[in-house]
Amino acid sequence: MLFRIIKNSFLKRPKAVLLVFLSIAMGAAVATAFLGIAGEISHKMALELRSYGANILLEPSAAQGGGFLREDDLPKIKTVFWKYNITGFTPYLFGVADISAGGKKERGVISGTWFAKQLEVPGEDSSVQGIKGIAPWWDVQGRWPEDADEAIVGATMAKRLGVVAGKELDATVGGRTRRFHVVGVVTTGGYEEEQLFAPLITVQSLLQRQGKVSRVLVSALTVPMDDFGKKDPASMTKEEYEKWYCTAYVTSVAKNVEEVMAGSRAKPIWQIASAEGSLLKKLNSVMLFLTVLALVSSATAVSTSLMASMSERSPEIALMKAVGADRLQISAIFVGETLIISIAGGVVGYLLGNQLAGIISRTVFNSTIASPLWLFPTAIISAFVVAIAGSVVPLRRALLIEPVRVLKG
Amino acid sequence: MVESIIETNGLTRSYGDICALKPLDLQVPEGEWLSVMGHSGSGKSTLMNLVGGLDRPTAGSLRVGGEDLLALSEDGLARFRREFVGIIFQQHHMVPYLTAVENVMLAQYFHSVPDEAEARSALERVGLGHRLKNRPGELSGGEQQRVCIARAIINSPKLLLGDEPTGNLDHKSTVMVMELLKELRAEERFTVIMVTHNQDVAAWGDRTIYLDDGVLVREERMKS
Numbered sequence: 359m360l361f362r363i364i365k366n367s368f369l370k371r372p373k374a375v376l377l378v379f380l381s382i383a384m385g386a387a388v389a390t391a392f393l394g395i396a397g398e399i400s401h402k403m404a405l406e407l408r409s410y411g412a413n414i415l416l417e418p419s420a421a422q423g424g425g426f427l428r429e430d431d432l433p434k435i436k437t438v439f440w441k442y443n444i445t446g447f448t449p450y451l452f453g454v455a456d457i458s459a460g461g462k463k464e465r466g467v468i469s470g471t472w473f474a475k476q477l478e479v480p481g482e483d484s485s486v487q488g489i490k491g492i493a494p495w496w497d498v499q500g501r502w503p504e505d506a507d508e509a510i511v512g513a514t515m516a517k518r519l520g521v522v523a524g525k526e527l528d529a530t531v532g533g534r535t536r537r538f539h540v541v542g543v544v545t546t547g548g549y550e551e552e553q554l555f556a557p558l559i560t561v562q563s564l565l566q567r568q569g570k571v572s573r574v575l576v577s578a579l580t581v582p583m584d585d586f587g588k589k590d591p592a593s594m595t596k597e598e599y600e601k602w603y604c605t606a607y608v609t610s611v612a613k614n615v616e617e618v619m620a621g622s623r624a625k626p627i628w629q630i631a632s633a634e635g636s637l638l639k640k641l642n643s644v645m646l647f648l649t650v651l652a653l654v655s656s657a658t659a660v661s662t663s664l665m666a667s668m669s670e671r672s673p674e675i676a677l678m679k680a681v682g683a684d685r686l687q688i689s690a691i692f693v694g695e696t697l698i699i700s701i702a703g704g705v706v707g708y709l710l711g712n713q714l715a716g717i718i719s720r721t722v723f724n725s726t727i728a729s730p731l732w733l734f735p736t737a738i739i740s741a742f743v744v745a746i747a748g749s750v751v752p753l754r755r756a757l758l759i760e761p762v763r764v765l766k767g
Numbered sequence: 768m769v770e771s772i773i774e775t776n777g778l779t780r781s782y783g784d785i786c787a788l789k790p791l792d793l794q795v796p797e798g799e800w801l802s803v804m805g806h807s808g809s810g811k812s813t814l815m816n817l818v819g820g821l822d823r824p825t826a827g828s829l830r831v832g833g834e835d836l837l838a839l840s841e842d843g844l845a846r847f848r849r850e851f852v853g854i855i856f857q858q859h860h861m862v863p864y865l866t867a868v869e870n871v872m873l874a875q876y877f878h879s880v881p882d883e884a885e886a887r888s889a890l891e892r893v894g895l896g897h898r899l900k901n902r903p904g905e906l907s908g909g910e911q912q913r914v915c916i917a918r919a920i921i922n923s924p925k926l927l928l929g930d931e932p933t934g935n936l937d938h939k940s941t942v943m944v945m946e947l948l949k950e951l952r953a954e955e956r957f958t959v960i961m962v963t964h965n966q967d968v969a970a971w972g973d974r975t976i977y978l979d980d981g982v983l984v985r986e987e988r989m990k991s
């Protein structure tokens with residue numbers, strides 16, 4: 359009988375039913391699409407993120423005790439097995455200097471580096487290497503240094519010394535003083551804001567470390583670490599080692615680079631990976647938030663259209679009550695109606711959402727995705743949740759209807 | 768000595784300042800057919816709604832079929848209505864999207880279990896065996912009212928309430944409905960309370976009470 363009532367009620371008011379159905383289907387579709395691409399987005403973003411910022415650090419190996427790497431070895435990085443995965447690198451030479459400007463003076467770190475150096479390697483395409491390429495988030499007020507006596511100053515240091523682009527400053531090391539034209543102030547959000555950056559060659563001569571480099575930062579496109587990638591290469595069989603070497607794990611690329619830099623030791627920068635992880639986590643919470651928002655708005659739409667049909671249906675509800683229906687029996691009819699609509703809405707929403715996820719992933723990420731199995735139950739459940747949340751207020755209203763007022767004779 | 772099916776003592780219903788029903792003492796013996804008359808706004812519907820468990824009194828006591836209606840919860844009143852009372856309104860109140868037989872089955876469904884065969888024979892009894900599958904929009908006023916009668920008696924109520932059930936009907940349909948009710952009462956032996964503006968309709972009853980401004984001003988016993 360309940361089904362007979364519901365069926366006939368549907369047939370009588372197809373438009374109202376359609377409205378509720380659409381609201382639920384939209385909510386379920388958006389939830390399906392968002393949750394469906396969330397996993398995909400994480401994966402793609404992980405790959406995207408790895409192209410920014412260095413993820414491998416080359417340092418002098420303690421065993422060799424040299425304390426420095428050779429600048430002459432740097433071009434070899436463009437010749438390694440994984441050369442096409444290496445999107446950029448930059449050397450650093452650090453020293454401590456007395457830095458003074460306009461009467462203010464302090465002890466600080468001076469870094470010699472490449473900003474955007476044209477690198478010609480025989481047999482390879484020419485490329486531009488340096489900080490500009492591997493740290494695109496560096497925000498320079500002014501411009502990047504081009505000449506040997508130009509420098510940029512970290513924002514914190516610049517503030518203390520009161521320098522801005524256009525000013526000059528002196529750096530003194532062991533009695534040798536070098537005057538730099540400050541061409542920019544750099545904001546990085548990191549420890550770099552405490553440093554002075556000048557061309558590598560200039561700093562080498564100031565520090566009397568010609569041809570030497572303290573460390574190299576390398577940015578490489580890598581694949582996410584999996585269980586195999588985490589194995590210790592030293593304990594691998596020959597086949598395993600080959601497979602490991604030929605997979606672009608951050609560790610195998612690091613190993614690759616280490617081999618060409620004499621006296622170096624390469625370490626993956628795990629902070630970058632974990633920062634990426636937390637960024638991805640944030641991204642996921644944003645997606646989740648948007649999904650919830652979409653569900654809330656479709657529940658509101660459901661509530662509104664149920665409310666509208668409720669005032670139209672109050673005589674019939676009043677009549678059912680007068681004939682002796684109690685609250686449970688009235689609720690069963692209305693909850694039953696919305697649940698049936700929500701099953702249909704969930705199925706259609708799932709199909710739509712899957713299409714939507716496919717379109718998003720094609721247009722934004724240029725790839726197709728396979729929708730996970732749990733997506734279908736999730737779509738149905740979100741449709742249920744929307745239906746139930748949207749029914750609460752209208753149902754309360756229905757239960758409060760007084761037959762005497764409506765059925766006035 | 769017949770027992771009272773309805774007993775009220777100082778039964779009062781007021782809406783703010785308006786006293787729709789002044790303290791009323793009324794006994795209705797089981798099996799009686801009581802007509803209620805009075806001008807518009809005199810409190811007839813108010814009395815019916817109280818007795819039918821659709822409304823609650825402001826003061827006084829109200830026992831129907833041995834049940835103290837004041838003590839019942841909202842769901843308790845719903846149970847009372849479906850088990851004890853059959854109600855017929857002036858407007859032909861059918862659920863618009865259900866057929867005649869489904870409208871009757873609705874009352875069975877709320878009461879216990881729907882039984883299509885029984886619902887069909889109830890409609891046959893009110894002379895609508897040929898209109899089972901029609902919806903309210905396809906039925907005449909008199910036919911709809913007869914569906915309501917079938918629905919009102921389907922659960923064998925002890926008390927049948929009619930609030931101007933013939934108010935919208937022409938003379939011929941009115942007589943048909945009244946005769947039907949009389950027949951049914953002879954078989955089922957339920958008590959009838961019927962509000963009407965029509966002396967002729969009131970004359971079908973055993974007794975008529977007259978309300979004026981919420982007060983019972985006169986009562987009249989019918990002979991034969």
Ligand SMILES: Nc1ncnc2c1ncn2[C@@H]1O[C@H](COP(=O)(O)OP(=O)(O)OP(=O)(O)O)[C@@H](O)[C@H]1O
Binds near residue numbers: 787806808811
């Ligand atoms: N919900 C309400 N709120 C306020 N006043 C009401 C309400 N219902 C009824 N009344 C008032 O109570 C009085 C009695 O109303 P009732 O409906 O019982 O009259 P009636 O005798 O059935 O009239 P009619 O013959 O026109 O149906 C009227 O004055 C009416 O205005």
Ligand SMILES: [Mg+2]
Binds near residue numbers: 767812813930
């Ligand atoms: Mg009335």
